[in-house]
Amino acid sequence: MEKISVGVRFRPLASSCDSDSGRKWQISDKVISLCHLNTPVSGLTFSFDHVFDQSSSNVMVYNVLIKSIITAAIDGFNGTAFAYGQTSSGKTYTMNGSDKDPGIIPLAIKDIFDTIQKIPEREFLIRVSYMEIYNEEINDLLVLESQKLPIHESLERGVYVAGISEEIVSNAEQVLQLLVLGEANRHFGETNMNARSSRSHTIFRMVIESRAKEENSSKEDTITDAIRVSVLNLVDLAGSERIAKTGAEGVRLKEGKHINKSLMVLGNVINKLSEGGKLRGHIPYRDSKLTRILQPALGGNAKTSIICNVAPEDVHIEESRGTLQFASRAKRITNCVQVNEILTDAALLKKQKLEIEELRKKLEGSHSEVLEQVLLKQRNDMHKYELERDRLAMELEEERKARHDLEQRIFEQEKKIENLMNHSMSLHISSASTQFDSLKTPNFKQPSIDFVVRRPNYKELESSPIPDNFAGVADEDLWARLNNGRITDLDALQMTPSLPSQLFPSSKTSLDVRSNEELEKRRERLEEELDDVRKQNVVLTGQYSKLEEENDVLKEEKIGLADDVARLENERNQLKSEKQGLIKELREEKRKLNDLRDEVRHLIAAFSQREVMLTSLCTKSRAIVENIKTAPIAPPE
Ligand SMILES: Nc1ncnc2c1ncn2[C@@H]1O[C@H](COP(=O)(O)OP(=O)(O)OP(=O)(O)O)[C@@H](O)[C@H]1O
Numbered sequence: 001m002e003k004i005s006v007g008v009r010f011r012p013l014a015s016s017c018d019s020d021s022g023r024k025w026q027i028s029d030k031v032i033s034l035c036h037l038n039t040p041v042s043g044l045t046f047s048f049d050h051v052f053d054q055s056s057s058n059v060m061v062y063n064v065l066i067k068s069i070i071t072a073a074i075d076g077f078n079g080t081a082f083a084y085g086q087t088s089s090g091k092t093y094t095m096n097g098s099d100k101d102p103g104i105i106p107l108a109i110k111d112i113f114d115t116i117q118k119i120p121e122r123e124f125l126i127r128v129s130y131m132e133i134y135n136e137e138i139n140d141l142l143v144l145e146s147q148k149l150p151i152h153e154s155l156e157r158g159v160y161v162a163g164i165s166e167e168i169v170s171n172a173e174q175v176l177q178l179l180v181l182g183e184a185n186r187h188f189g190e191t192n193m194n195a196r197s198s199r200s201h202t203i204f205r206m207v208i209e210s211r212a213k214e215e216n217s218s219k220e221d222t223i224t225d226a227i228r229v230s231v232l233n234l235v236d237l238a239g240s241e242r243i244a245k246t247g248a249e250g251v252r253l254k255e256g257k258h259i260n261k262s263l264m265v266l267g268n269v270i271n272k273l274s275e276g277g278k279l280r281g282h283i284p285y286r287d288s289k290l291t292r293i294l295q296p297a298l299g300g301n302a303k304t305s306i307i308c309n310v311a312p313e314d315v316h317i318e319e320s321r322g323t324l325q326f327a328s329r330a331k332r333i334t335n336c337v338q339v340n341e342i343l344t345d346a347a348l349l350k351k352q353k354l355e356i357e358e359l360r361k362k363l364e365g366s367h368s369e370v371l372e373q374v375l376l377k378q379r380n381d382m383h384k385y386e387l388e389r390d391r392l393a394m395e396l397e398e399e400r401k402a403r404h405d406l407e408q409r410i411f412e413q414e415k416k417i418e419n420l421m422n423h424s425m426s427l428h429i430s431s432a433s434t435q436f437d438s439l440k441t442p443n444f445k446q447p448s449i450d451f452v453v454r455r456p457n458y459k460e461l462e463s464s465p466i467p468d469n470f471a472g473v474a475d476e477d478l479w480a481r482l483n484n485g486r487i488t489d490l491d492a493l494q495m496t497p498s499l500p501s502q503l504f505p506s507s508k509t510s511l512d513v514r515s516n517e518e519l520e521k522r523r524e525r526l527e528e529e530l531d532d533v534r535k536q537n538v539v540l541t542g543q544y545s546k547l548e549e550e551n552d553v554l555k556e557e558k559i560g561l562a563d564d565v566a567r568l569e570n571e572r573n574q575l576k577s578e579k580q581g582l583i584k585e586l587r588e589e590k591r592k593l594n595d596l597r598d599e600v601r602h603l604i605a606a607f608s609q610r611e612v613m614l615t616s617l618c619t620k621s622r623a624i625v626e627n628i629k630t631a632p633i634a635p636p637e
Helices: 058-074 091-096 104-117 172-185 250-274 289-293 314-330 345-363 369-439 476-482 507-630
Strands: 005-010 023-028 031-036 039-047 050-052 079-085 122-134 137-140 151-154 158-161 167-169 201-212 227-236 303-310 452-454 473-475
Touching: 005 058, 005 314, 023 314, 031 314, 039 314, 050 058, 058 079, 058 091, 058 104, 058 201, 058 227, 058 303, 079 091, 079 104, 079 314, 091 104, 091 227, 091 303, 104 122, 104 172, 104 201, 104 227, 122 172, 122 250, 122 289, 151 289, 158 289, 167 172, 172 201, 250 289, 250 314, 303 314, 345 369, 345 507, 369 507
Parallel strands: 005 050, 005 303, 079 227, 079 303
Antiparallel strands: 023 031, 031 039, 122 137, 122 167, 122 201, 151 158, 201 227, 452 473
């Protein structure tokens, strides 16, 4: 638990305002008092841990209130800093600053990048978003098209703005450029109180993710396996304003109403949170978008600093008093801050192991032997599953490799077959052309190299050597060669009708056919091999999916085990509280026993006194009796 840290900052007096009522705020160390003619007005004295007078710079405010939040954000803790105060009190000046006096946001940006430079053992990923809440609607300040964005809530992410753009950044200059872009898109307007008044609340957000670099992560260290994610919000609120004072009309009036309403809800939330635990009741976070987005910063998991800006002029005394009361309540709020770590599977397992070990230690000396045994069993099971999981992971990896090799082999075989086919085709073409050259019939038409005839109705001879996969498409030349040099029914070849059938006498033909047959055999062999490989592949695929299924089952079992551990933890806590109850009762009994002992002691003492009294009484009585006995009895007269 950690208190929200609150500081109050007075801006310099505006040159146009002179106080003549004799009232003014006086600052003495950490105490602020409203004085009238130098005498404190009763009930208007406030004290704070951090008070900044008119002469303080933004760097001073940053160093005292914000720097620690930035360092913590880099270490994985959520952080929020916001400026609160009436209009023209210096909120935007504090957050953004000027060229000479850079504000909280530029100082934080620079600090973040300077700091992560000094942590070489971790790698960082930083994302930036910038949004405004204008008239109760959320707009993206970095992407103008993204307007009126909704707020969603999920178990994993908590409350978040859906659809907001996030820029991944790697240096301070990049972020400062985004800041300038966002500033240009933000709603400002002129009012009676401020020539450049913020008409919206703005939230500049940096999400800082980090994890240990590979070479630094030790297998035994759970923390190094975890990814830390923290959200840093730097918020410039719009200022509350009295409509009568600002004289706002039209658009300004509408804006002013929205601003005041959301600030009122913020005030209500702060009021509720500042009340003690049981008095709190319902906290109205949901009554405004501002409080919904800032929920983690107000009583949640975040380190939070609030800078309450005050306008020192006499004319603003009422508003300043409101701001100081807000600050007094805010400083009572406590947040529950913890580092945000996302655990990888390995880290989760290690963490569970450690937790079980811790539970076991805690249970030592307790009467819960049964529980301890169960825990032991759980631990063994966990270990077993862990081993099984590792084994399966290894097997899976091997299968993957084997499958990959197989695919590679199939690919190579297919390539070989393709090459062979191409080679065989080119052989046929060249030998056919040689044959036809020797034929030299005057009517014979020279076939072109890629002359292909389709014969869908052609019935193949039983002895036809045309491979099946030619699918009825054959080069005429090839056909001639494959039919042992005979041309049969080749009317489609447009040869002279006088030569329906011709024997090719060339000895080269039989050689070619032989080589063709060899090629054919080789191709068939390769195809057989290919089939085998395919079959193997099917088997391996089956095994692979089975292993994956087993892996899924193990994962489920792991989740079940984690549930068991949580349940056991609950039981342990219950037992602990029962034990504490019993110890309390025992103490009570002991106290009663001691009381009784005291009473008995008193009674014994009283009895002894009585005994002494009685004994002396008895002695006296005896003496009297003895006296009476020994005394001479006077004869009656
Ligand atoms: N500490 C300071 N030093 C010098 N000038 C300041 C300081 N604080 C505020 N100012 C000046 O006072 C004026 C009002 O300040 P600013 O705009 O920051 O107020 P604001 O609270 O953001 O107002 P609004 O809510 O209307 O946006 C500006 O001109 C600003 O430059």
